[in-house]
Amino acid sequence: MAATERRTSAPARSFKRARVSRPPAHWEQTSIGDRPDVPLLKHWQKAAAQTPSFAKYKVEPEVPEFSDEQYEEHLKDPNWTLEETRYLIETYKGCNGKWTVIIDRYEKPERTMEDLKARFYAISAVMLQLETPIQSMTAPQYKMYETLKDFNPKQEMSRKRLAEGHLHRKKDEVDEEAVLLAELQRIMANQESLDSLREDLRKRLDYPKANTNSYQYSTSQALHALWQQLVNADRLRKNQRLRPVGPGQSATSIEGSTSGQTPASARPRESNAGTTQHEPSPASNTKLTEKDKRRFGITEVGPGEKLPSGVSFASDKLSKPRIAKSTVQTEKIAAVLSHIGVPDLIPLPTPPVIEAFESLMGKLHTLLDMRKVAEKEEQELRVREAEAGAQVKEE
Amino acid sequence: MATIPPTQAPGTAEYAGDEIGALVLDPGSHSTRAGFAGEDTPKSVVPTHYGVLPTGERLFGDNAIHLPKADLEIKNPYNSDGIVEDWETAAKLWEYTITSRLTGARQTPPSKNGLNDAKDENGDTNMDEGMEQLEEQEKPLQEFPLLMSEPAWNPAKERQKTIEIAMEEWGVPAFFLAKNGQLAAYSQSKATALVVDIGALNTSVTALWDGMVLQKSLQHTPLAGNWLNDQIRIMFANNQPPVPLVPHYMVKSKTPVDANAPSSATYVHFDKPPTDSFRKLEEERVLTSFKESVVQVWQGPGRLDSPASQGGVTNGDYVKSMPPKPFEMPDGWNTVFGLERFKVAEGLFDHNAAYTDDKTKKPSGEQTIISVVNKALQAVDVDARPVLLNNIILTGAGSLIDKLPERLQADIQAMYPNPRVRVLANSNSVERKYGAFVGGSVLASLGSFHQMWVSKEEYAEHGAQIVDKRCK
Numbered sequence: 001m002a003a004t005e006r007r008t009s010a011p012a013r014s015f016k017r018a019r020v021s022r023p024p025a026h027w028e029q030t031s032i033g034d035r036p037d038v039p040l041l042k043h044w045q046k047a048a049a050q051t052p053s054f055a056k057y058k059v060e061p062e063v064p065e066f067s068d069e070q071y072e073e074h075l076k077d078p079n080w081t082l083e084e085t086r087y088l089i090e091t092y093k094g095c096n097g098k099w100t101v102i103i104d105r106y107e108k109p110e111r112t113m114e115d116l117k118a119r120f121y122a123i124s125a126v127m128l129q130l131e132t133p134i135q136s137m138t139a140p141q142y143k144m145y146e147t148l149k150d151f152n153p154k155q156e157m158s159r160k161r162l163a164e165g166h167l168h169r170k171k172d173e174v175d176e177e178a179v180l181l182a183e184l185q186r187i188m189a190n191q192e193s194l195d196s197l198r199e200d201l202r203k204r205l206d207y208p209k210a211n212t213n214s215y216q217y218s219t220s221q222a223l224h225a226l227w228q229q230l231v232n233a234d235r236l237r238k239n240q241r242l243r244p245v246g247p248g249q250s251a252t253s254i255e256g257s258t259s260g261q262t263p264a265s266a267r268p269r270e271s272n273a274g275t276t277q278h279e280p281s282p283a284s285n286t287k288l289t290e291k292d293k294r295r296f297g298i299t300e301v302g303p304g305e306k307l308p309s310g311v312s313f314a315s316d317k318l319s320k321p322r323i324a325k326s327t328v329q330t331e332k333i334a335a336v337l338s339h340i341g342v343p344d345l346i347p348l349p350t351p352p353v354i355e356a357f358e359s360l361m362g363k364l365h366t367l368l369d370m371r372k373v374a375e376k377e378e379q380e381l382r383v384r385e386a387e388a389g390a391q392v393k394e395e
Numbered sequence: 396m397a398t399i400p401p402t403q404a405p406g407t408a409e410y411a412g413d414e415i416g417a418l419v420l421d422p423g424s425h426s427t428r429a430g431f432a433g434e435d436t437p438k439s440v441v442p443t444h445y446g447v448l449p450t451g452e453r454l455f456g457d458n459a460i461h462l463p464k465a466d467l468e469i470k471n472p473y474n475s476d477g478i479v480e481d482w483e484t485a486a487k488l489w490e491y492t493i494t495s496r497l498t499g500a501r502q503t504p505p506s507k508n509g510l511n512d513a514k515d516e517n518g519d520t521n522m523d524e525g526m527e528q529l530e531e532q533e534k535p536l537q538e539f540p541l542l543m544s545e546p547a548w549n550p551a552k553e554r555q556k557t558i559e560i561a562m563e564e565w566g567v568p569a570f571f572l573a574k575n576g577q578l579a580a581y582s583q584s585k586a587t588a589l590v591v592d593i594g595a596l597n598t599s600v601t602a603l604w605d606g607m608v609l610q611k612s613l614q615h616t617p618l619a620g621n622w623l624n625d626q627i628r629i630m631f632a633n634n635q636p637p638v639p640l641v642p643h644y645m646v647k648s649k650t651p652v653d654a655n656a657p658s659s660a661t662y663v664h665f666d667k668p669p670t671d672s673f674r675k676l677e678e679e680r681v682l683t684s685f686k687e688s689v690v691q692v693w694q695g696p697g698r699l700d701s702p703a704s705q706g707g708v709t710n711g712d713y714v715k716s717m718p719p720k721p722f723e724m725p726d727g728w729n730t731v732f733g734l735e736r737f738k739v740a741e742g743l744f745d746h747n748a749a750y751t752d753d754k755t756k757k758p759s760g761e762q763t764i765i766s767v768v769n770k771a772l773q774a775v776d777v778d779a780r781p782v783l784l785n786n787i788i789l790t791g792a793g794s795l796i797d798k799l800p801e802r803l804q805a806d807i808q809a810m811y812p813n814p815r816v817r818v819l820a821n822s823n824s825v826e827r828k829y830g831a832f833v834g835g836s837v838l839a840s841l842g843s844f845h846q847m848w849v850s851k852e853e854y855a856e857h858g859a860q861i862v863d864k865r866c867k
Binding site: 035037038057058094095096098099100101103104105113160163164166167168169170171173174 | 540568569604605607609610611612775776777778779780781809811812813814842843845846848850851852853867
């Protein structure tokens, strides 16, 4: 019984649902937005639905408007005429306020984008102020006014110059940055494990934390903070540089170009060195300007000279001369050096530093030799005097 | 339109996709493409070359121009700069492209067909009045708004001529003219891009900022598809042994022969051989098939003749060690091409590597694709350059040479090592070939674009100059 009842009621229900869920649609012609002259749109339209309006897509940019009298009174500028000012406003309107396009379409000659911006912002500021006096401005309005007034074309120009220079950075420099970032990343990865080990150890030892910092990035925390800061800054950029960088390609040219005395910061570590088997790009290891050579500390070997075999570190040149054959002599050298204010450890053994140090050491050795001679003479003199004294006594 | 953020998609009802039924026409110097807005490929693609019979009759379409006939001259309405020269033919050709496949003949409405008119005592209807009204009716595109593409360097006179033809000869109700590069960028849904369009006669570079073309950036160079065909032709002539260039129509039958062996084909005998221009067109087809199947660009880094590693090995030497590709001519003659298949395309990037003969001069260093791109970049604001470098769109049928996007990327990156360079080349060859059409199809079917049409009324009011004001 129940089955038959269900069967009879089912079609009735579905019929009802069909009628409710599909409101009738009709073929309709509508005009587009506020353009009655363009052909009509033809489409099926549901009875209840509203025709979409395209008028909202017609957005005009806001521009300052002024009369000729207002121009005479407030907006005069010796570099600008009324016509050109009006032309600027028109162009701004035509380009929807996009300065890249405006400077491209601006046909009156000899204006930089900064000139145009400065003029436009100045006019906007003046008109804003005329419309609402500063006293009665709302906060956002005043902020806008401030921004408009504070535009500094000179600063903007110098920023553009820097941006242009940045665009033409050389490959070496780009690579160096990549290498340094990779290095930092590697250090941080090691740091992480070291930190956890250290933390563990501290817990066991109940070690009190040191709070004094002599140097900004000397501790691991400070380094970590720097790393976090860099990573956060990087995350905002589209092409992230801080990622597991295969150091191969980027490290290549650095190694190729700085095989001599390398500053410690730019030298790839041993961990990277193994992967630098790539063909070095030809441009980077041949052409080095004087400036670059100075920067990387490269000295060229003359045709007659021979290099000592093997690897020597630049820092050796600063530490080895300090040690003489005898301990007494070494102590003397150390005393003289500390007296004239040369520290025990010189941080950056660049070629000029080494040169200066070597000349200093030369002088020092002369000094010590002189002293030796002087002492000898003095000694001899004393002996002679004693001999003379003895002779006098004998007589 | 521009202040709505480009990331914000309009509502479904606002697409108004097929509702206006616009046509898109993308004329080029090699082929003319047309179709309905909203479609992903042009329905009608007609070669721009046309045939002229001695009677003066013009023949359009693939079937007509590739049939060997005595006295059929092949011509092209474009000049060497890619601008229309022969307007009369161009207009006919464009009309043919649209009406032959897309719209067809219109039915006469019942009020005008004469069947329902009052008859006089002889049973004749008054035709004079009807004819006058019919005048209006005979224009072919009265129902369809038309979006057309144009080369970026199209002069103002030519643009006005275009709108004149569309409005007066075809009677379109609404019209718009957009630049090729702009449309190609829209097809990749980019509003800010540097478009490198390698066509048949010209390679053009267009910088686009928020959907607007930067006029000062517009550059073009003749180093494009046809130039590449010429390079192949010279390479064939200089090859050892010389490659015989025999087009298909001359061969009746062929039998396989060994590589470099003379062909043993039977040739068609013509009482009066077809004209030189016909032969040239057919030779170009062979060159094109060679270009499409064999030619490859050295993918970088560096040029083909620059050293690959220490020890004097150049990239070219490396290429020589790769297996060469065979190619068979229509008459059965065949050989393999190793280094040559790279060398013909090298001139696009390195002007010193171009083949020359007494007719073809070496291109200047400023004509290579890379220096044209650089010139375009120098003409835009410095803040815009990194953005453009990150959005380089490669399009045009000429760009379909193997590894060309990779080489472009490598060379531009070598020029600007610091900013990130990204060359976007659609891997779908149809989208690359018809980039401008697809972009136009997208644009003309957008509800928000309908504000921009130049309507018939506006044309009547302002005349042809309106195209300069509205279609910037």
